[in-house]
Amino acid sequence: MSAISTAVSLCTFRLGELQIGIDVMLVQEVIRRQEATRVPLASEVIHGLINLRGEIVTTIDLRRRFGLTPHTEHDETMNVVIRTPDGPVALVVDEIGDVIDSDETLFELPPPTLTGAHREFITGVFKLDGALLLLIDLERVLDPATFKQDEITEQLGTT
């Protein structure tokens, strides 16, 4: 029984050189790149708005969120649609990977020496065969209060 209870299924994707995993139950679906409508004056972390079968879904530019070099216009990106209490949100990632079954025994907290802009989003590491999979804290990643604001939006926020 205990073996079953510690099993986790993770949806994996690649972002630059990072391999990232999210609990598969949180993932609603994965869709191909869509032309998104930019929202003027919004934080650059917000990639835009897309139409997902009649529902308007905000897409988050995960590269910018993680402080990595942003995508170019021609990059073939993917949208990972996440379920949140406030409705679906899409994460723009480089490439989608497999859904892997892992075990919580392979989970470890991030090494204390881990640095970088995305340090705060990583809750732990899964030691897979030949790779390390980072588990991210979606709540923190999707917290608009910590989004990088463009100068203008900061001004607006205060007025």
Place this chain on the structure above:
Amino acid sequence: MEDNELDEVVSEFIAESHENLDQLDQALVALEQNVDEDAIARIFRTIHTIKGTSGFLGFGTLESVTHVGESLLSKLRDGDLTVTTEITTELLAMVDAVREILASVESDRTEGTKTYERLIERLGRLNDGEPVDGDTPVAQETARPVLQAVASVDGPTTKAVRKPARTTAKATTGPAKRTTKANGTKKGSAATGAIHVVEPPAQDPNIEVIHLDSDTTTFPGESGLFGDQLLRDGRISQDELAQALEQQASGDPRHIGELLVETQALPSSAVVEVLKTQTEERPGGNETIRVDVHLLDDLMNLVGELVLARNQILQFTHDHGDALFTATSQRLNLITTELQEGVMKTRMQPIENVWNKFPRVVRDLTLGCGKQARLEMEGKQTEVDKTLLEAIKDPLTHLIRNAVDHGLEKPATRVANGKSAEGTVRLSAYHEGGQVIIEIADDGAGIDANVIRRKAVEKGLLSHEEAAARSDREIINVIFQPGFSTAEKVSNISGRGVGMDVVKTNIEAIGGSVDVNTVLGRGTTFKVKIPLTLAIIPALLVTAGGARYGIPQVSLLELVRIDCALGEAGIERVQGVPVHRLRGRLLPLVFLNEVFQTPSEPRDAINIVVVQADDCTFGLVVDEISDTAEIVVKPLGRFFKNASGFAGATIMGDGRVALILDLLGVANLARVSIAAPGRSRSDANAAGELEGAARRESILLVGIAGRRFALPLALVARLEEFSMSNVRWAGDQQVVHYRDHILPLVSVASRLGLSSSASDEASLQVLVCGNDERAIGLIVDDIFDIFDDTLEFTERTNTYGVMGTAVLQGEITDVLDLAVLVGSDVELSVVVAA
């Protein structure tokens, strides 16, 4: 399972009672003014139904409260008592008590802890107050309504009792269940009525239900319904029915039908016959059904989706013109539109539903503050979306309260002012241009702009100067500012402000607006505009910086296109701020690309969308104006809580997302960027110079370096023309000998950094400012005109020597700042003060 069913019955009872109570308030107030037998019958009927059902459901307190009320009403109905203010007040208090109990039942299925003994006692006292036929024992009195119901055949009484049963039965589904309820209604009322007044026996509703279920099919036996039917058919006499009812009231558990058969007043076959016709009659009467609002909301959402899908298909048809497909999609288009209208209609309710409670509000207020008021209502049937109706309920109540409390004067004052002692508050509603307009007008004292000015300054909302600078119309809008109101409750001259900011906010939250118009001594009118519905709105689609935006049509005033072939003529700049002259008025322009920091490319025409946001009218410059469309407003979600400028988003025909502009937000954004260059003067300083600007005054129009400038004539002592030969130089100053003094001359042109075009003329046009000893002469090139106008600044500037810009005689004119030009040693002849 049974619990569920009972729960359902209780919910239905509550919903139905609420509906009836709303009408009751109005009926009671109407009754006070005009005794109307039908109205009494209606009120009686409502209370009777509530009493009956509450007895059945075991709500003892509710039953005892309604019971005394019912007794009192029956006396009113019979003419044993006449309607007095006192009685009305107590009856209204009873309605309130019923509401309170129902609210408690709704929240936790209990009646709450209050027993309403005092109310019951008061009602009882009124009941006994003028006993017409001697002292009436309580027991007899309580049984009376039922007896009365039978005693008269054609009067409203019969209806009174018959109707409730039908109302109760209306909403249920199966015939068995229906009769159960009808039975229960009667049983509860008859039983408790007969035994005791204040403390009805605790009834176990479950037992009652089971018992009734067993024999429902044979004798529904509701006295009014069944007995009345028999009477109408002439099968029995009144006396026979009365006897049977009395027997029932004295505790016989059997039904009317049974009793009548027993006394051989009626053959049993007749009972069956009548029952049959009753069952047949009922379904026909059910032309309305009660539907959960959430279901309607869901339907509305689905229709919204359908509208989007329709738009997409239409777009597709447009691009790929297959004849059959085009025909089909056109049909789809029509059906969708009709469906949309249909679903919207299901959510529409007459505004009457909210207005019903206002007669009561006005009545209570007038009694409370010693005024006399008449409430007139027009356009009660005007329909509004249910959600919106809910939203305007409180703001409207507030406006009505204010109209009576602050708007209307005391009767004595009114008479002294030559008005009738009774004031009028007039409510009217009508549709206009896709909006619903509701007007609340009183014929009271009106709002005194000067009192508002004073109050606004006292409360620190405006500086003295700002207050003076605003026109009367503008200043009255201060009542909508937060913080203006609270202390006004005591005063009725200037008041009008109790929570007006909340009224405004609430109405604006649903996309509406509120306007005030007042004439001193004549009254005040509030005009509330609300949209018909929220979910689907007509919008204008525009493009800017490669993105499409929707502009809600309600904010749209007009579209202006300026052809750039004519040069930059259409756009002028006042201190860097772009403006357009639209029929002689300055229209500030906002470039959407600048506000949103999106790239713009040069175009051969400038498209201006003239919009109104709040009180501010401005021109929104966009790249392209595409089309109008019905769009479904969808919220932007949590990532955009702080984003101003957008009201939501929608999905376009091609499936892409477009943002819907929030014009007020855009205006605010634009102001941020306009204000950015920084003003050299402090606001207070600028305001000081604008003192009294809004008043009508004589304005002098002069020409300097080929441009028009204006200045208030009051600041100028004299206009003189000096021959060049009389002008001398004193040091580096040009002077002239004038009225025994030396008058220094200053060229306005050089002060403003302009080159004068008149330097070589033979004479100088001079404006003499100040007193003789300390006067100064201002040299201008031309003196054009003097006319009366109000100096209203459309734009304040930071140019040296210029106070601001105004539109005068249809032209943009800079107004000179004389105080700066003449320097500090010259006292201007007229000091402009508030």
